Amino acid sequence: MKAITTLFAAATLFAGAAHAQVTVKEPWVRATVPQQKATGAFMQLQSAVPARLLSASSPLTPDVEVHEMSMEGDVMRMRQVQAVDLPAGQTVALKPGGYHIMFLNLTKQVREGETVPVTLMIETRDGKRTPVKVDAPVRGLAAGSGHGHQ
Numbered sequence: 001m002k003a004i005t006t007l008f009a010a011a012t013l014f015a016g017a018a019h020a021q022v023t024v025k026e027p028w029v030r031a032t033v034p035q036q037k038a039t040g041a042f043m044q045l046q047s048a049v050p051a052r053l054l055s056a057s058s059p060l061t062p063d064v065e066v067h068e069m070s071m072e073g074d075v076m077r078m079r080q081v082q083a084v085d086l087p088a089g090q091t092v093a094l095k096p097g098g099y100h101i102m103f104l105n106l107t108k109q110v111r112e113g114e115t116v117p118v119t120l121m122i123e124t125r126d127g128k129r130t131p132v133k134v135d136a137p138v139r140g141l142a143a144g145s146g147h148g149h150q
Contacts, residue, residue, distance in 0.1 A: 021048035022086065022122050027136035029103070030096075031112045039110055040067075041101035041118055041136050042094050047086040054083050054129070055121045056101045063104035064118075069097050078102075086122070114138045 027043035045053065056064045065080045084099050086092050094100045101118065103110075110116065120132040 027134045028139045029116045029136045032110045038104050046091045050088045050125045051086040052083040052123050058118045061103050065102045067102040112140045
């Protein structure tokens with residue numbers, strides 16, 4: 001009986017861990033100039049199970065949104081999205097010119113060398129939501145533009 005209880009406990013732990021298995025690589029936030037009211041966060045996400053990035057939050061500002069930038073004809077458009085799909089085992093890049101986390105209504109300058117805490121809300125196919133905490137270093141203004149870090 002004890003072996004069955006231990007096996008059940010291990011299976012429960014494994015199942016719970018599967019819900020939270022999102023790997024975040026190379027997170028960063030673009031620095032701002034004085035009085036700038038918005039900036040973005042970028043990273044690579046990989047989930048062990050099918051999941052979705054639903055939202056993000058940060059103590060930097062209460063106004064954090066998941067955005068997509070795309071070209072419509074000759075016009076670049078940026079819009080908030082409800083979720084970003086994270087197919088199992090595939091890397092999804094949040095990058096300049098694509099999906100990204102947007103920090104709006106900033107009240108202070110974000111400076112290179114600082115770190116911005118971000119919490120991502122991930123939802124698996126079965127509806128379970130798991131927060132994933134990330135500490136994203138701030139990179140210079142040229143980061144991601146082809147002149148600095150990618």
